[in-house]
Amino acid sequence: MAAEVIYGKQLAEQIRQEMKEEVATLSEAGIYPKLVVVIVGEDPASLSYVRGKQRASENIGMSSELMELPEDTSQTKLLDIITRLNEDESVHGILVQLPLPEQIMEQKVIESIDPSKDVDGFHPINIGRLMTGQETFYPCTPFGIVVMLKRANISIEGKHVVIIGRSNLVGKPVGQLLLNEHATVTYCHSRTKDLKDYTKKADILIVAAGKAGMISGEDITEGTVVIDVGVNRVDGKLTGDVDFDSASQKASHITPVPKGVGPMTITMLLHNTIKAAKWIHQK
Numbered sequence: 001m002a003a004e005v006i007y008g009k010q011l012a013e014q015i016r017q018e019m020k021e022e023v024a025t026l027s028e029a030g031i032y033p034k035l036v037v038v039i040v041g042e043d044p045a046s047l048s049y050v051r052g053k054q055r056a057s058e059n060i061g062m063s064s065e066l067m068e069l070p071e072d073t074s075q076t077k078l079l080d081i082i083t084r085l086n087e088d089e090s091v092h093g094i095l096v097q098l099p100l101p102e103q104i105m106e107q108k109v110i111e112s113i114d115p116s117k118d119v120d121g122f123h124p125i126n127i128g129r130l131m132t133g134q135e136t137f138y139p140c141t142p143f144g145i146v147v148m149l150k151r152a153n154i155s156i157e158g159k160h161v162v163i164i165g166r167s168n169l170v171g172k173p174v175g176q177l178l179l180n181e182h183a184t185v186t187y188c189h190s191r192t193k194d195l196k197d198y199t200k201k202a203d204i205l206i207v208a209a210g211k212a213g214m215i216s217g218e219d220i221t222e223g224t225v226v227i228d229v230g231v232n233r234v235d236g237k238l239t240g241d242v243d244f245d246s247a248s249q250k251a252s253h254i255t256p257v258p259k260g261v262g263p264m265t266i267t268m269l270l271h272n273t274i275k276a277a278k279w280i281h282q283k
């Protein structure tokens with residue numbers, strides 16, 4: 001039987017509508033959530049993501065600022081900018097778009113952001129909070145995946161989740177979030193032997209390896225929930241890590257690329273920024 005397709009795009013629109021109402025209510029109470037997005041360089045995909053973030057913020061009535069810095073910006077200059085944003089009380093969320101040019105150490109930049117404004121959820125303090133099951137800002141793509149599963153009424157507790165990919169952005173945090181939801185989690189990666197032995201045993205398979213079409217119908221069993229986090233461009237066409245046509249013949253649920261997980265990333269960023277604004281005003 002063909003799988004039920006989970007369209008993150010539709011869900012994202014629904015959640016953004018809910019957030020628009022929340023932003024309006026907050027502004028009546030004198031709270032105006034503000035996000036600042038910083039980009040260094042002119043990578044076309046990154047520019048399109050940050051513009052998407054700014055547009056999405058404005059569409060829900062949230063204040064946002066986009067700082068576009070030249071490719072040759074030094075690390076010192078970027079750290080100075082972040083220090084100023086950390087001190088600016090009108091700013092609730094700070095996001096530095098990744099990847100950064102090679103003269104800048106990504107980890108140094110991530111660690112310079114005030115954890116209470118780290119709406120990406122990448123700061124080691126926020127990662128530590130996630131690991132210890134505390135409330136914090138969860139990284140946006142992993143958080144979006146969990147929200148998608150829940151809103152599609154897919155139960156997580158006791159399920160075997162197999163993750164392909166161990167990046168700090170997606171693989172590692174999504175596993176931790178799902179562990180916190182009482183799933184049994186297996187991580188696979190480029191050095192995993194006999195990958196199919198694992199993918200065949202998954203109730204929920206999350207593919208975040210960055211390799212176009214690496215998983216197909218023959219790698220999964222009937223009824224698997226397949227979440228495709230891949231964003232690959234093949235011959236100018238956007239495609240995921242999963243061969244949709246064959247996998248959707250066996251999966252119970254599947255996310256497409258595009259219009260699947262991607263739009264949830266920006267939605268959860270808006271969620272985290274609203275949360276940051278509420279937390280600051282609660283202090």
Ligand SMILES: Nc1nc2c(c(=O)[nH]1)N[C@@H](CN(C=O)c1ccc(C(=O)N[C@@H](CCC(=O)O)C(=O)O)cc1)CN2
Nearest residue numbers: 049096097098099120140141258259260261262263265
């Ligand atoms: N500081 C950060 N940098 C990066 C993050 C992040 O969460 N924080 N994630 C990715 C890029 N990203 C957001 O920044 C992102 C990727 C994809 C999408 C998306 O909506 N994809 C669409 C397709 C869009 C297209 O045509 O290219 C989809 O899948 O439907 C949104 C955000 C790396 N950097």
